Ligand code: HEC
């Protein structure tokens with residue numbers, strides 16, 4: 001009987017410290033990635049012009065390869081804010097007639113799907129399922 005009570009107490013203690021530990025890790029890792037909290041777009045140039053286009057491959061992503069935790073290094077507000085692809089913005093053309101880039105749509109997919117949504121466009125990043 002005591003065994004069961006202990007187990008449930010331990011679970012509760014974990015539930016309370018989990019988010020705190022996570023918040024600390026988050027801060028440390030963001031600092032480690034050289035993020036100074038400023039609002040500035042990530043710039044890797046035209047990423048369509050890379051070995052597999054949008055899909056990540058190991059040689060272009062050595063720092064983040066095999067990791068599912070994209071948000072530790074990439075900040076949502078700094079991604080998909082500047083069109084560097086050379087494609088026109090969908091606001092400026094007729095999307096039915098021309099291939100174009102809709103950054104607003106990408107942002108809303110991420111708002112709804114979170115980190116799980118990245119693989120839709122950037123592939124599995126070498127993450128083992
Ligand atoms: C440990 C930090 C880290 C993690 C985790 C990480 N990345 Fe990256 N990412 C980087 C760095 C640093 C670069 C710059 C290129 C390089 O040096 O590897 C980059 C570049 C990129 C690029 C631009 C690639 C190009 O073609 O130039 C994309 C897209 C990207 N990351 C997406 C993701 C996605 C999606 C995830 C999660 C599945 C992820 N990253 C996880 C650090 C990370």
Ligand code: HEC
Pocket residue numbers: 041042043044045046047048054070071074078079080081082083084085101105106109110114115117118119120121122
């Ligand atoms: C619907 C497709 C789509 C989804 C979903 C998506 N991306 Fe992207 N991503 C793109 C495109 C297209 C670009 C090139 C944007 C540009 O050049 O303007 C890009 C560029 C990037 C870059 C390079 C920096 C930049 O802003 O151009 C990073 C980093 C990145 N994505 C990370 C992520 C992460 C992390 C996720 C998941 C949270 C994600 N992406 C989800 C399509 C997508």
